Amino acid sequence: MAGCRAKAVSYLEPVKLGPGLASGGVRLLGSPGRPCVWSRSEFVFVYQRDSGLLQIVYRFPSSVWHVEVDSRNERLFVLCAGSGIYSISLNHSLVEETEAGESLLAASQSECNRGSSMPRVCAISAERCIIRDPAICSFIVSDDIVVTVIKEAQKWRVTFLRLPPAGCELQSCRKIEDMDFAFHPNFPTCEKSPKMISQPVLRCIYPQPVKDSEKQLRDDDHMSLEPSLFSLLFSVDANMLNSPIVLFGLPDGQLCFVPIKCMSSEVRGHASRVTVLHHLEQPVVFIGALSIKQDGNNDPGHQPPLDKPSIPDGVVVIGKGGKIVIIKASLQMEIWFPNFIEYHVRGPVTSACCCASTLYYSTCWDFFSIEFVQRKTSCGVSGRTADERISQSDGILPSILTPISLNICGIVAVSTPSLTPNGDLNFVALTEKGKVMTCTLPSSSSAVESMNFKALSAGQRIKDLLAGIGSVTDRITSLKHVMQQKDKALKGLNQDFNICCGLLSSQEDQEKGTVSSKQLISCCVTAKWNRLLLQDSLVVSCILENFSDWPLEHKWSLCVKVIKQTSALTKSSDSTAFTYNFPITELVPGKKMEVTVPLNSASDDFIAFPVSIHCFLYYNLNSILTGNVNECPFPHSSLLAPGCSDNNGICLPLNTHVIDLLDCLHINGGGAAEVIPALNINRKSRTSDPLKIFLQSLMCFEADNVKNSEKLKGSFSVPASESIAKEPFSASIKLSPELLKAVLKDLGTGNGAITGSDVLQWLFSGNPEVATVRMQPLPMVHCTAPDDSRVRILSKQVAIADFFVDGPLSVLEIVMECSSLTTLCFLHQAITRRVQMLLEQSSPSSDSLPGFRVQCLRQLIHNAEGLLKEVQSLRDQLCVGVEINMSDTAAKLLQLYGQLRNTDLVIV
Structure with missing residues (x-):
């Protein structure tokens, strides 16, 4: 695919992009060709042709979808999302907004880095809405008739309205008639959404050539067609009535038409006047007219002059997916028929325009041109029948299109091109980033000549290409290796990023x-x-x-x-x-x-x-x-x-x-009377006395408040230490059965009456040796602590009287016995922590709580307060340095500790 570059590209002031996908349009106002640009925002921008600066900006209440130009009355018709069609007179003054103009100018200067004069920003009020209908998808204006298209549930609705007379521009349009026709059965699912990706494309076709005096009075989207092809496509009646034809290119792929003027019998008829001409099977994005010129023995003089272009004798329709349909007249069996010729190019196609016999279209990555040249057959008539000679007398189009790249990317909308005095092509385009540029392309003949290589130059070029194959191969290999490394690194970073986000x-x-x-x-x-x-x-x-x-x-x-x-x-x-x-x-x-x-x-x-x-x-x-x-x-x-x-x-x-300690206990697998073997733990031979550590740390902590000269009196011989203790240390906790039902049911052990074995399984649920507890369904378990001390935990049901109104209450009592006071402290803390977690998970109702005897509860609290006062008294004696017997003090502390850990209070 050969390519050529534009002669000149100049950028104008950028525009503000609207939300969603980049789209918009470009129109030329008047004979000087002032560009009028919109980009799905609430603004319509009008530029000066020579300087390229913003001349005036119209601000509408909502996003602008489509703009039509009435050159005869110098008006703009603008379709806004969710409101309708507005009418603006280009000659009348409007209310200006200074602050909006300054903000737009600042945005353009920041992107183009150049100074410019302040544009006029005019606010368009709601009173200029001449057609109020939020469902309008697209429209077109022909003389004093407005044709709108509306998408309803399962059909399209075409409405004809008449514009108000001159001098009454702010009046609403008068409806003439409505016509409905159904969707195509293969309507794409994505196009059935409320916000359609593609808008209907409307073009107005006139049956007679446009005179020079009328060129300035018609919009650039209104085209003329050769009368013979016009009659073949749209009937002889429309040609005789000189009726313009509105051609519809719909998102469901249908190509339909309807004449604006019609006979009285057609108006009174019940059948719809909308006729389906073709179906592209993809959304239509462009409809235009081409002058399919004939190539007579490659004679350049046979081409029509540029100052007098030939009358268009073909219609081109382009689909979003890249399908191109050329509609032209063909002579077969001495009868003229409309011929539909299909081509395919790489899509998606975003915009297109026509000039003479050349079609220009843009995709997401480039801008292309295609020249349609109809060639005469050079072979003689011998060996052919008369029918074959007649069928080939009108020439043939190429079987495969060869697009030429123009090296311009990102174009989403383009205006109708015009020819310069030098024969070059000039058009205005809008890019997907909101930039507006004017492009000058060489004439189509020069583009074709660039493809005709001479023999010597072509041979030299082939030699140069062959010489560079080796270096290109090495470079491709190196780049491939680098790309593989980058791809691997990006893949790893993507995995790590997903893991981080998930965590x-x-x-x-x-x-x-x-x-x-x-x-x-x-x-x-x-x-x-x-x-x-x-x-x-x-x-x-x-x-x-x-x-x-x-x-x-x-x-x-x-x-x-x-x-x-x-x-x-x-x-x-x-x-x-x-x-x-x-x-x-x-x-x-x-x-x-x-x-x-x-x-x-x-x-x-x-x-x-x-x-x-x-x-x-x-x-x-x-x-x-x-x-x-x-x-x-x-x-x-x-x-x-x-x-x-x-x-x-x-x-x-x-x-x-x-x-905690419950997770680390070694559970004995034998019976209750079996002696627990000690673990062979490598530890120091000297075992510290936990009670001695407790009293020494207490003395060190309290001694900070005593003068350095003062010393505590008394010896520290503790005969009742745990190293020589005859009886094990014990403590107990009482729980109500209702509190344990929920957690035991989750463990699968609380189906019936709660037993002591169920409670032990709950306590040792985090211990890896819990299977030993399940194997021996006993209410008692013997364990060994990490410090080699013996531990016994017993769960039993006891009856508590005198505290409840309804009589004795059966509760579960967890009794813990340890040969080490330190182990008992850690074990009591572990069981208390599990009870606290149990209280956080459960929320018993007030109806299930038993009635308490308040006097008995007060007595228990009073007894506990008395024990705490005795502990505080012993601490005060140690702090002030009173001579006391440390052995008796230690024994008293142990007794108080045991009394505080064994009470009749029940956790419910």
């Missing part, structure tokens, strides 16, 4: 309190015992599972942050955090990845529960910034990373899990 969206849903139906990436955290080198250690297992559609590659790593309290149980104690980083090689969708981190270190005497586990994904940005895809997520590539909060990556949280 952030899930995080926002969790903050709002909503649970997403599909979790892209999950991380399951459990605590379990691991045996390595004959030593048992408590570890945290994190199972990362990819449910998304994209793989996690080398740029990602799983980070696990363990936050636990220090061994000093004081108010001023701080937490210790360890962050572990695990690089991800490749985790494809549907696969899992398991990592483990230690829960205790060799320097810890015991683990202070609860422990918080934070899991999140870390995305390394160093590989993107430096281009090294194999770079480690962290500079030193150590397993224990100091943190993932540096500026070289993105942290995306997955979940937070709390591990």
Whole structure:
């Protein structure tokens, strides 16, 4: 496909684009050809022809869809979305808007970087609407008749209206008649939407050639046609009545026509006067007239002169998909018939125009020209029948079109071209970015001559092309490699971006309190015992599972942050955090990845529960910034990373899990009387006394308020410490059965009456050894704590009297016994945390609550307050330095602790 370039291209002031797809139109006003441009915004722009500056801007109440020019009365007819058709007289003064003019001028200067004078901006009021109908899709004006097209439910409606007489421009138009015709059965589904992509195209065709005196009085969209072809297409009656024909190109592909003038019998008839001429099977975007010239033995002198163009003898119709139909007269069997010749070019076609025998059309990427040359047959008449000789006497069109690229892209609307004195072609175009430009193209003959290569020049050009094949091949190979790398990088970035968006969206849903139906990436955290080198250690297992559609590659790593309290149980104690980083090689969708981190270190005497586990994904940005895809997520590539909060990556949280003592207990698989074997845990030989730690930390905390010279008196020998304690430490919590019914039903154990085994399964639901509890349906379980202390948990039903009006109430009591006071504290806190979660999930009604005896409740609260006063009294004695027996004090504190942890209060 040969190409040529425009001789000159100059840009005018840009226009404001409307919403949606880039579209609009261009018209020329008067003989000087002042461009009139609209682009689906509320403005219509009129330019000066010579200077190219904005002369006047009309502002309408809504978006402008279509504009028609009445050159005889110097008026503009404008179709606005949702309102109707407005009429503007170009000679009358209108109300101007100064602020709008300044804003439009500022926008044009910012894009073109040039100064210009202030354009006039005129506001068009609603009183200038002469046809009020929001359903009008398109219209055309012929003399004093307005023809509108309306899309209804399953049909098109054509309405004829008469314009008001001169001097009464603001009066409404008078309706003459309506005509309906149905959609085509193959109407495209996309074109049935309320907002049609394509507008109906209307053209007015006159039966007689336009005289020179009438050229300035008719719109450039009104064309004339050779009388013989006019009679073949639109009947002899229309030719005799000198009736203009309105040709409709509809979005459903139909090409219809209707005469403006008609006989009285046709008006009174019931049948519609709309006639279907052809169907393109795609939306119509252009209708024009062509002068299909004949090429007589390639004689340039045979061409018609440019100053006297021939009368159009063909109609061209273009579809949006690139179908072109040429309608011309053809002589067959000594009878003239209309001949429909179809061609196909690459679409979609956005706009088109005609000049003599050349068709110009634009697509999304270029502007093309096609010259239709009808050639005579050069062969003799011998060997042919008379019918064949007659059928070939009118010439033939080429079987395949050869578009010529003009190297102008992005055109969405173009005006009717005009010829310059030098024979060049001049037209005004609107681009998809809102730029208005005037283009001058060489004449069609020069474009054709550019395709006729001489033998010597063609041979030299072939040699040059062959010489450059090698370098072009090498360049293509290099560019292909670069494009593959970029495509791979963009594909990876797109996957990572989708993962980030999915995780952030899930995080926002969790903050709002909503649970997403599909979790892209999950991380399951459990605590379990691991045996390595004959030593048992408590570890945290994190199972990362990819449910998304994209793989996690080398740029990602799983980070696990363990936050636990220090061994000093004081108010001023701080937490210790360890962050572990695990690089991800490749985790494809549907696969899992398991990592483990230690829960205790060799320097810890015991683990202070609860422990918080934070899991999140870390995305390394160093590989993107430096281009090294194999770079480690962290500079030193150590397993224990100091943190993932540096500026070289993105942290995306997955979940937070709390591990308490119930999750870490080792459950004995035997009966109740079986002796529990101790775990072989590598720990220091010296076991610290938890009660001693508690009293020492309390003394250190309170001693800050005492002068340095003062010292606390008394020894610190505690005979009742847990190292020599004869009886185990115990505590209990009482719960109502109604509170446990919901959670036990979710676990599948609360179908009947609630038993002690059901309660134990609920408590150990987060423990990996919960299967042992299910296998032995007993109300009691024996366990071993991480510090090698023995634990027994018992669940039983007890009756509580004296507190309820309706008599004794049966409740569930959870009794915990431990050989270590520290373990008892952690176990009591773990069970209390589960009860708090249970209270947050359940919302019992006031009707299900039993009636309480207020006096008994007051007595219980009074007893608890008395115990608290005794504890406060002992603390005050320690603070002021009173000489007391520390052994008796420790025993008293243990007694008070046990009384506070064993009350008759019931959680309902």
